[in-house]
Amino acid sequence: MSIIDIFTALGWPRRLRLPRGWQLWVLALPASVAIWSGWVALGEMCAFGLVHPLPGIADQVQLNTAITLPVGVEAYSAYALGTWLSARPMRVKARRFAKWSSMGGLGLGLVGQVIYHLLTIQGYAKAPVAVVVFVSCLPVLVLGAGATLHHLIDEPAEKSSSAQAPAVEQPESSTMRTPKSASPPAPRAERPGRRKPKKAAPRRLFADYLTDARAALTPEVDPTPVWCRQVTGCSAGTSVNLAKALRAERDQTGPVTDLPNTTARAEEEVAA
Structure with missing residues (x-):
């Protein structure tokens, strides 16, 4: 029995239609596992760990802050990348910011993975001071970049381009035409210093x-x-x-x- 027969017996149609973008999910699943584990382990080396976010209110609630690194950095990179490549109308400044911030977010993720693997193979249990400073600044940087990009794309593109593009006048319909004024046209002003043409002298007999x-x-x-x-x-x-x-x-x-x-x-x- 083949795999198709098994799915058919479970009620799936004979010709299975895969969801759109399934190739992306196949590529993203193993990459997400590696990226997630690397950021979480690097966060634990940099004093990211269990905290009580609601002391005195709910002491039993605990949160591992190490998950903020993969969620924040990689999620923003994907969000900015999708904004940059999107066909939706937006301001030029917003698209440019999304482009460079997505590249910067992917670059920070690459550097974080390299740092984690280098520290692991060298036997570090705690990260050096420079690495701790670098990793601790990432959540704040991600928050600022995400808020900036949101405010830039929140304004529609028509509002920013209305001052540059001239308004296109629609032709008037026959029912909306206004009657022309009966007053004679104003005389055309003569240019200063312009000589009037001389009249030809009458022919003498x-x-x-x-x-x-x-x-x-x-x-x-x-x-x-x-x-x-x-x-x-x-x-x-x-x-x-x-x-x-x-x-x-x-x-x-x-x-x-x-x-x-x-x-x-x-x-x-x-x-x-």
Whole structure:
């Protein structure tokens, strides 16, 4: 009969499902026995032993304080290690403290086991003074580290990151939209020292130049193209046509009514 048949006869299912993390229990069981026995024996070498925690109240109650070493040091190391590797949201400071304190707790446990075995093989019944001081400080250190880690992870991560992460605005629904204000938008303030763009001057026609030239013309002035350019500020081609028109008016009895439309042609000649 196999072991499976025995468990089946006792009522266990044929396909036995082992609990989650059973490999950890297999690894932790022998390690716990060795660690527990080492810390308890080292505590007895350092004057950890039976005490009466309630004198005068319950004198028959006794407690061996040597068990405080394995319970305190190793339990805190496992607690800090699980906090460091956990996926739960927490403050960065809390995760960093859990990381380094778990490594420190495991390091202290390693040193304690080494000290115990070295003292045992050398035949020490009582530990040296330096070892006693070191072991006596461990419960206080564990208490301080555990309280610090608890207070660090007690504050949620959202509270610490709310000041750094900007708030995300949710889009407004169609039913929650507020009506827009009917007031006109405020005028845009101009920057100091900024120049306004100049408006383009209106284009002048040949008749405009001719009117200016007639107003400045006197009987003793010869309307030459140079004089027309000085008076009206026209182009070279336009000044030639102005001079011809003014001279034609002088030769005729009345002012010229039908003027040649030569402005475009004169400007094309100047551009060429």
